[in-house]
Amino acid sequence: MVEQPRPARRSAVDADAAVTELYAAHWPELVRLAVLLTGETGVGEEVVQDAFIALHRRWSRLDDHGRAAGYLRTSVVNGCRSLLRHRKVVERQLEQARHRLDHQESADAAVLREARRDAVLAALGQLPRRQREVLVLRHYLDLSESEIADTLGVSRGSVKTHASRGAAALRDLLPHTLLEER
Numbered sequence: 001m002v003e004q005p006r007p008a009r010r011s012a013v014d015a016d017a018a019v020t021e022l023y024a025a026h027w028p029e030l031v032r033l034a035v036l037l038t039g040e041t042g043v044g045e046e047v048v049q050d051a052f053i054a055l056h057r058r059w060s061r062l063d064d065h066g067r068a069a070g071y072l073r074t075s076v077v078n079g080c081r082s083l084l085r086h087r088k089v090v091e092r093q094l095e096q097a098r099h100r101l102d103h104q105e106s107a108d109a110a111v112l113r114e115a116r117r118d119a120v121l122a123a124l125g126q127l128p129r130r131q132r133e134v135l136v137l138r139h140y141l142d143l144s145e146s147e148i149a150d151t152l153g154v155s156r157g158s159v160k161t162h163a164s165r166g167a168a169a170l171r172d173l174l175p176h177t178l179l180e181e182r
Contacts, residue, residue, distance in 0.1 A: 015059035022068055023052055029141060030076050036136045037080040039121045047083060051075035073141075073151050077133060084129070123173040131166030134159055 027048065034044030051072050055062075062068065124132050130152070137148045138159075145156045152159070 015056050018059065018065065018068070019052060019056045022055070022072065026069055026072060027052075030072060033073070033136060033141060034076050034080055036121070036124070036140055037077065037133065038083055039125065043083065044080075047079040048076055050079055070147070070150060073137075074153075077137075077151060081129065119174065123170055126173055127166050127169055128162075130154075130158075131162045131169065134162040135166045135170070138163055 030048045030051070031041075031044050034047040035041050036044075038044050038047065054075055055068060055072055059065075062071065124135070127135070133152060134148055137143045137151060138145075143151065145159045148159045149156045154162075
């Protein structure tokens with residue numbers, strides 16, 4: 001009598017192969033997306049790694065395996081959001097500690113002025129979260145309005161509005177930021 005493999009094991013093998021293929025195809029672009037949203041390479045890599053691990057764990061429950069790349073993109077954006085929310089809490093606590101110690105200057109200010117890339121990241125960081133996400137998804141990943149809307153869970157009209165407002169804000173922010181760099 002020939003034993004058939006247990007379904008759970010076959011599913012794990014399927015997930016391994018599928019996630020490995022997705023990893024090879026999408027890792028670099030997802031890391032760059034996360035770096036643009038968080039401003040840090042190492043942190044971006046961790047966010048993307050967490051997204052792939054989560055996808056692997058949920059592979060058998062995924063309704064449409066063909067949409068896994070979109071799931072990963074959404075997972076990376078959400079991971080960055082979560083990280084940035086956590087950072088805000090930490091920064092707020094650090095700021096309170098600085099005031100108690102009468103330290104006025106931010107340690108981040110000197111780092112953000114080092115290069116043009118940092119100027120762009122700083123300008124992106126000044127935008128509202130949704131504008132920043134739309135601009136990064138549109139101009140870095142070259143996603144269509146429909147793909148951006150699906151990734152962020154908003155309407156195409158909302159994508160257009162955030163893109164327009166974000167681009168206008170960057171035009172105002174970048175020349176001043178770049179002039180300060182010189």
